Amino acid sequence: MDNVVLTVHLVATCIMVGVIWFVQLVHYPLLAVVPVESAKKVAEKHQKWTGIVVGPPMAVEGVTTLILWANTPSGVSWWLTWVNGASLAVALLCTIFLSVPRHARMVEAPDAQVGRELVQTNWPRTIAWTLCGFLAAVMLLQGM
Numbered sequence: 412m413d414n415v416v417l418t419v420h421l422v423a424t425c426i427m428v429g430v431i432w433f434v435q436l437v438h439y440p441l442l443a444v445v446p447v448e449s450a451k452k453v454a455e456k457h458q459k460w461t462g463i464v465v466g467p468p469m470a471v472e473g474v475t476t477l478i479l480w481a482n483t484p485s486g487v488s489w490w491l492t493w494v495n496g497a498s499l500a501v502a503l504l505c506t507i508f509l510s511v512p513r514h515a516r517m518v519e520a521p522d523a524q525v526g527r528e529l530v531q532t533n534w535p536r537t538i539a540w541t542l543c544g545f546l547a548a549v550m551l552l553q554g555m
Contacts, residue, residue, distance in 0.1 A: 413484030417554045420475035421547040426468040428544035431502075435530070435537045442517070443526030450521030454514055472499065472543075484554040491553070495546040502539035510536065 438457075445453050476499055479492040509532040517525045 417551040421551050423468040423471035424543050424547040431537050431540045439529045447521050454517035487550050487553045491550050498539045498542045502536050505536040
């Protein structure tokens with residue numbers, strides 16, 4: 412059962428790593444050049460569609476992180492689960508406190524600066540999720 416949790420955790424985390432790098436390198440730079448008159452509509456669609464894409468893997472990643480905290484698999488260094496969880500917390504807190512307010516601003520009062528701010532403030536989230544992916548892979552390897 413431990414390998415199933417570790418595998419599911421790695422898959423969900425890797426999905427999020429792929430999404431966050433796509434957002435960082437492609438999507439947010441495009442939002443930085445969206446004409447202000449189109450920004451509200453683009454932002455509304457972004458929020459709707461992104462939620463559909465990231466909701467399930469984020470939920471799975473969160474639940475499996477809690478499972479790994481509560482029951483560290485045999486062979487897996489306990490501290491890896493905690494560093495992984497802390498990295499996930501950083502990614503989620505950056506989402507809540509850096510990204511969400513800028514997306515709200517893009518809907519309510521769009522300006523040319525908000526897209527550039529999304530690119531700049533997304534780096535901590537990108538790095539944190541990338542670290543989560545690396546740690547999830549290490550944990551799976553240790554647990555085998």
